[in-house]
Amino acid sequence: MSSPVRSPEGVWWNRSVNPHERRWLSISLLTCLILFSWMVGWRMLGAQNPMGPTYRIEPEAWQAKVEAYIEAAESSDRGIVPPGDDVYISGRQWLWTGLPVVLEVGKEYTFHFGSFDVQHGFGLHRRDELIEQFNLQVLPGYEWTMPMTFKHPGVYDVQCNEFCGVGHRVMHGQIIVE
Amino acid sequence: MDESPPPWPQRLFNSVWVLALAAMLYFFLSYVLWGLIDLANTGPAG
Amino acid sequence: MAIGLLENDYGADGFRTCRVTGLRIHRSAEVPVKMFGLTAVVALIIGGIAALLVALTRWEAVGILGAADFYKFLSLHAWNLLIFWMVFMEIAILYVGGPIVLGRKLPASWMANTGWAVMLGSALLIDYAIWTTAPPDNQPLLTSYAPLQASPLFYLGAIVFILGAVIAALPFFFCIWQQKREEPDKTLPLVTFGAFITGIIAVEALVGGLVTYVPTYLWRIGVVAHIDAAWYRHMFWIIGHGSQQINLAAMITVWYFMTWLTAGAEVVSEKISRGAFILYLFFINMGAAHHLMADPVLSSGWKMWNTSYAVYGAVLASLIHAFAIPAGLEAGRRKRGLGGDTWFGWLRTAPWHDPGFSATAWSIILFGFLGGITGVLMGQMQLNTLRHNTLAVPGHFHGTVAVGTTLAFMGLLYYVIRLFFNKEWVLDWFARLQPHLYALAMSIAAMAMMEAGIVYGAPRRDPVTMSIPGTDFSFAAAGPMYAIMGVAAVLAVAAGVIFILVAVGSLLFGKPARMRVPVPLSLGASGDRPVHDHSMRGTFAMVGFFLAVMALFYGLDWMWLSRLWEFGG
Numbered sequence: 001m002s003s004p005v006r007s008p009e010g011v012w013w014n015r016s017v018n019p020h021e022r023r024w025l026s027i028s029l030l031t032c033l034i035l036f037s038w039m040v041g042w043r044m045l046g047a048q049n050p051m052g053p054t055y056r057i058e059p060e061a062w063q064a065k066v067e068a069y070i071e072a073a074e075s076s077d078r079g080i081v082p083p084g085d086d087v088y089i090s091g092r093q094w095l096w097t098g099l100p101v102v103l104e105v106g107k108e109y110t111f112h113f114g115s116f117d118v119q120h121g122f123g124l125h126r127r128d129e130l131i132e133q134f135n136l137q138v139l140p141g142y143e144w145t146m147p148m149t150f151k152h153p154g155v156y157d158v159q160c161n162e163f164c165g166v167g168h169r170v171m172h173g174q175i176i177v178e
Numbered sequence: 179m180d181e182s183p184p185p186w187p188q189r190l191f192n193s194v195w196v197l198a199l200a201a202m203l204y205f206f207l208s209y210v211l212w213g214l215i216d217l218a219n220t221g222p223a224g
Numbered sequence: 225m226a227i228g229l230l231e232n233d234y235g236a237d238g239f240r241t242c243r244v245t246g247l248r249i250h251r252s253a254e255v256p257v258k259m260f261g262l263t264a265v266v267a268l269i270i271g272g273i274a275a276l277l278v279a280l281t282r283w284e285a286v287g288i289l290g291a292a293d294f295y296k297f298l299s300l301h302a303w304n305l306l307i308f309w310m311v312f313m314e315i316a317i318l319y320v321g322g323p324i325v326l327g328r329k330l331p332a333s334w335m336a337n338t339g340w341a342v343m344l345g346s347a348l349l350i351d352y353a354i355w356t357t358a359p360p361d362n363q364p365l366l367t368s369y370a371p372l373q374a375s376p377l378f379y380l381g382a383i384v385f386i387l388g389a390v391i392a393a394l395p396f397f398f399c400i401w402q403q404k405r406e407e408p409d410k411t412l413p414l415v416t417f418g419a420f421i422t423g424i425i426a427v428e429a430l431v432g433g434l435v436t437y438v439p440t441y442l443w444r445i446g447v448v449a450h451i452d453a454a455w456y457r458h459m460f461w462i463i464g465h466g467s468q469q470i471n472l473a474a475m476i477t478v479w480y481f482m483t484w485l486t487a488g489a490e491v492v493s494e495k496i497s498r499g500a501f502i503l504y505l506f507f508i509n510m511g512a513a514h515h516l517m518a519d520p521v522l523s524s525g526w527k528m529w530n531t532s533y534a535v536y537g538a539v540l541a542s543l544i545h546a547f548a549i550p551a552g553l554e555a556g557r558r559k560r561g562l563g564g565d566t567w568f569g570w571l572r573t574a575p576w577h578d579p580g581f582s583a584t585a586w587s588i589i590l591f592g593f594l595g596g597i598t599g600v601l602m603g604q605m606q607l608n609t610l611r612h613n614t615l616a617v618p619g620h621f622h623g624t625v626a627v628g629t630t631l632a633f634m635g636l637l638y639y640v641i642r643l644f645f646n647k648e649w650v651l652d653w654f655a656r657l658q659p660h661l662y663a664l665a666m667s668i669a670a671m672a673m674m675e676a677g678i679v680y681g682a683p684r685r686d687p688v689t690m691s692i693p694g695t696d697f698s699f700a701a702a703g704p705m706y707a708i709m710g711v712a713a714v715l716a717v718a719a720g721v722i723f724i725l726v727a728v729g730s731l732l733f734g735k736p737a738r739m740r741v742p743v744p745l746s747l748g749a750s751g752d753r754p755v756h757d758h759s760m761r762g763t764f765a766m767v768g769f770f771l772a773v774m775a776l777f778y779g780l781d782w783m784w785l786s787r788l789w790e791f792g793g
Contacts, residue, residue, distance in 0.1 A: 001748065002491040002755055004414040004480040005247065005325045012411065012494045013188035018555070020760040021493060021547060024767060028543035031771065032536030038782070039532065039604050043524050048785050049792030050609045054520035055223035065223075108790075113520070118372040119453055121613040125681045127697065131784050133681040134791065135612035137519045139453040140371060143223050144520035147793040157697040161613035161683035163365055164372060166291050169686050172695045184409075191498050192411055194404065198424045201505040205428055209510050209530055213458050216523045220454075 050136060052111075052146030062114050062143060066090050066097055078102050078176050087148075088112045089158075089173075091120030091138045093165045096158055099173030108149045115140040121162030124175070127155040135161060150177040229262075229645060229731055230255050238329070243739045244643055245485070248327035254644055256336040257316045257324070260392075261640055263344060264312035264633070265727060270351070271304030272720045275713065279669070283710025284690045284703065294687040295363040299354045302366040306625065307467065308347050311389055313633045314422065314474045315339070316640075318396040321419025321477060326412075331398040339392025346388055350381035365685065367464060370440055370451040379441035386433045386463075389426070396423055414491050414498065418477030421501045426470045428509050432462025454521045461512035469508045471625055473501075475632045476545050479588055482635055483553045486581040487574050488743035490556040490755040497548050503541035507533040514599075517608035524605070531603050539600055546592055547760075547767050555758035560748035567762045575742035579655045579726075583635030586663035591628025594670055597774045598623060607781050610788075615684050615702075616677025622670035626716075631663060634723055641727060647734030655726045662719035665712045672709035676702040 002008065017025075043049055057065070069088040073080040079100030087109045089098040097116070103109060113122060115138050126132035138144070150156070160171035183189075190197070234240045238251045274297045280288040281297075289297060315336075323330045330336060353375045357363055364374035400420055403412070412420065436459040442448040480497070483489035491497060513530035516522055533539060554570045563569030575581045598620040602611045611617060638655070641647050649655045676682040680702040682689055689699040690706075 002494065004484050004489075004491050005245070005416075007411050007413050008491075008494045011182075011184045011188065013185050013191075015493065015495070015754070016756060017493050017496060018551070018756045018758075018760050020764040021496060021551060021756075024547045024764060025496070025544065027771070028540050028547075031543065032540050035539070035600065035604070036528075036532050036535045039528055039606065042606055042782075043528065046606065046786075047790040047792075048606055048609070048788050049524070050518050050605065051524050051792045052520075054220050056220050057223040061223065111791075119369045119457075121683070123613060123681060123683060125697075126789075130679050131610075131681075132788060133614075134609040134788060135518055135614065135681075136609065137457075137612070139457075139520060141453055142220070142520050146791055149790040151789055157695070159683060159689075159692070159697075159699075161686065162369070163295070163362075163685040165362055166295060169291065169688050170693050172692050172697060174695075174697075188411075188495075191495070191502065192409075194400065194412070194417070194420055197502060197505060198420075201424065202428060204506055205509050208534070209462070209512060210458075212526050212530075213522060216526050217452075217454055217458065217521055220521050 048134075052144060054145070055143045056141065057114065057143045059116065059140065062090065063116060065112075065143075066114070070098065076102055079174065082109070086110050086112060089122070090114045090116055091122070091160065091164070091171070092116040093118065094160070094167045094171040096160075096171065096173035099158060100176060102176045102178060103150060105150055105153045105177050108147055111146045111148050113138050113144040113146070114142060118164050119162050120160050120164050120171070123159045123161040125157045125159070126152070127157055137162065153177045230258050232644070232646065242643060244741055245745060247324060249324050250329045252333040253319050253323035253328075253330040256330065256333065256340065257319045257640065258644060259340055260312045260316035260319070261637060263340070264309050264316065265637070265724065267304045267308035267312060267347070268720070269724055271301055271309055272717055274298075274301035274304065276717045279710050279713030279717070281687050283706050283713075284688060285707060286710060287688070289687065291687050295365065296354060296357065298685070299363045299365050300351060303350055303354065306366060307385070309633075310467070310471050310625070310629065312343065314426070314470055315389065315392045317474050317478065317636070318393060318419050318423055321415050321422075322396045322399045325416050326399065326403055328399055328403065330395050331402060332395045335391050335395050339388050339390075339394075342388030342391060343385055346381045346384035349377060350385065353377035353381055367460060368440070369460075370443070370453055370456040373444055376441065376444045379437050379444055382437045383434065383441060386430050386437070390430055393423055393426060411494075414494065415477055415481050417498055418473065418480065418501055421505045422470055422473040422477060424505060425466065425473050425509060429463045429466025429470055432459060432466055436460045436463060454519065457516060457519060458522075461515045462509065465512040465515060466509050468621070468625060469504075469511060471629045472508065473504055475587065475591070475629045476549075478632045478636050479545075479549050479584060480552070482580060482584040482632070482639070483549060484556075485639060485745075486578055486584065486742050487553055488556045488560050488562060488748065489549070489552040490559070492548060492552050492555050492756045492760070496544055500541040500544035500548070503537050507537040508541070510534065511538065511603065514603045514608070517603075517605045518612040527605050531605055542596060543767075546596075546770065547763060549588060550766060551760040551763040552755070554760050554763050555755045556748070558758040559753065559755050560743065562743065567765065570762060577656050578742045579649070579659050580635045580638045581742060582656075583631045583638065583659035586659055587628050587631035587635065590631070590663060590667055591624060592770055593773065594623030594667060595620060595628050596624070597777055598674060600774065601777060601781050606785055610781065610785060611677060613684055614677035615673045615682040618684050619670050619672075619674030619677055622666065622673060627663065627666045627670060630666075631659060634659065634662070637727060641730050641734070642737045643739075645731055646737045647730045648737045649726055650729040650734050651726050654722050658719055658722045658726065662716055662723070665715035665719055669709050669712035669716055672705045672712060676705040676709070680705070682706075
């Protein structure tokens with residue numbers, strides 16, 4: 001008997017394998033190759049990838065950059081309008097600097113994510129839609145740049161979803177796409 | 179006992195310490211070192 | 225009384241022979257198994273109480289705790305269940321898989337005692353640190369992400385706990401070393417091999433923990449000036465997810481053991497099962513990368529290679545075990561003439577009334593469907609952004625560790641009580657019911673969390689999401705899911721209470737054990753046909769169905785992702 005608590009005797013390497021098990025092995029291998037190729041393929045050809053150049057930045061330099069951006073931005077009653085193609089968003093306990101922001105639908109922006117203090121979670125949801133959301137981790141000490149284009153106008157709510165202190169539940173912001 | 183020695187794959191599967199060392203080295207290279215290289219290659223903002 | 229519980233009827237050489245399994249068990253191995261097992265159950269109780277309070281808070285209609293207390297009990301829940309309940313059990317499993325299965329003494333057993341004491345002391349320190357955390361410190365939760373500082377005693381406790389676990393694990397490795405030196409040509413039994421793999425995965429995780437917590441502690445007390453957030457996350461998740469991979473490997477080892485012990489399973493292919501364990505050995509800890517998919521800094525090459533466990537090498541291993549274990553049960557039972565020559569009779573007639581079997585069986589099924597599928601999907605680099613930091617993540621890991629691993633460990637404990645403590649189970653009907661109730665309730669709770677996270681994007685780590693100050697946006701739509709989760713969690717805790725009552729009641733009041741298992745281990749010891757010759761069509765059908773379900777959700781997830789705005793470059 002092949003017991004899991006006894007040493008298998010002799011040359012167990014050559015014992016035959018049940019045909020169902022062998023077939024399952026092939027199916028499993030194929031599954032793994034599909035899983036990997038699809039993910040790599042989407043990276044190369046797909047429109048949604050959590051990737052973009054990251055830069056180290058000192059807290060004071062990041063602060064200065066964000067403040068300069070807000071200075072240069074236009075104000076409106078719905079939120080700031082970016083001066084160019086760059087959108088700066090920085091988390092701090094417990095609000096999002098740079099939000100609310102008003103953006104143009106269909107235009108590619110370069111988002112710059114960072115934090116003034118601790119780690120935050122940039123959770124973005126398209127209002128009144130189910131499942132349309134994405135989530136990024138936002139770190140202090142780094143400026144994460146990422147191209148982003150909104151295909152639909154509307155309100156997009158931001159809610160911090162990384163624990164950043166006891167008041168973290170109030171950390172809401174908005175992106176308005178027109 | 180006149181049994182031939184087991185084939186090399188069986189002996190490899192039985193070489194638990196070699197496997198353990200190789201696995202730990204592999205993990206260090208693939209996850210730790212490569213990640214640290216990515217970290218180190220993160221340059222300063224323009 | 226406690227000392228009496230730890231004792232058994234040993235010969236002059238310290239060995240006794242188990243009348244059920246025939247294993248030669250030495251006192252030096254059995255006593256620590258009992259100590260670690262008992263301590264694990266105490267951690268389960270503490271973590272379970274915290275679970276109730278956390279669930280009744282996230283069920284916002286009840287909302288029992290305020291924010292500060294929520295984060296305190298969430299941290300206690302995480303550390304007592306995810307770490308203490310698991311790691312104390314896993315040291316016990318190493319001692320069972322090593323010296324007990326091999327019929328050897330536990331070498332340097334003073335290290336087992338020292339390790340236990342250090343682990344216990346540091347666990348209490350961590351609990352104390354969480355309990356007394358006050359500003360400017362923050363609750364650590366599980367992750368204590370720098371630079372959000374936690375209490376210095378917390379980091380110290382974590383470091384010492386890791387050292388204690390390393391000390392406790394060493395005697396297991398010494399035992400394997402001695403065995404291999406004395407009989408170099410003998411193959412280790414599969415359970416011992418699985419325990420060894422578990423041990424090495426643990427070493428990687430624990431070393432990663434030291435590399436994380438020592439500098440962070442030094443930063444917290446002002447010796448080190450700066451902790452880089454990206455570096456912290458990269459290092460932390462070695463122990464953060466690595467500890468969960470220890471759970472996976474230990475659980476699978478327990479599955480092989482328990483299906484054999486309670487229901488007539490055999491090993492259908494040593495080579496295939498061992499190959500799968502070796503794939504785990506090399507690749508499983510790469511899965512720490514799953515937590516870093518939505519992070520800056522790391523290259524897409526690093527992300528995709530590591531998140532996939534090297535072209536899904538470790539997933540291949542999981543798929544292999546997912547077949548091999550039920551197939552071992554199917555072929556083993558067919559070989560013994562149990563269940564007739566039908567597709568699923570072998571499963572239908574299995575000892576579902578036996579809590580050791582039923583807990584194991586539900587663990588196998590539900591780990592795969594709930595935890596496994598969601599894990600593979602969320603681990604894909606792009607799909608991860610749909611779920612990162614939402615309640616779907618706790619949904620996933622309640623499927624893996626609260627349903628899967630916890631049930632497996634409960635099943636094992638039922639038999640530790642019977643075969644090691646020599647006590648029969650009290651409250652027989654409750655014992656029979658408990659694994660089914662727990663499996664059902666905890667599964668529903670996990671699925672409710674997944675739904676809330678997937679459909680509504682409900683955040684994790686947030687006690688009040690249904691109204692947000694300063695905006696009319698909220699996650700109020702997730703309210704019904706929170707309620708379902710809350711009710712199911714209360715039932716799951718009740719099932720946990722039943723387990724504790726049966727376990728503790730048996731230890732205190734149980735009659736001497738009826739030394740038997742549902743399928744006598746001698747039955748089918750020599751058959752005409754080797755086990756791999758028997759049909760495995762039932763298992764093949766089940767894993768085929770599993771793959772179909774995974775494919776369905778895979779397609780749905782990618783479709784949902786494709787409908788998002790465009791991001792990334």
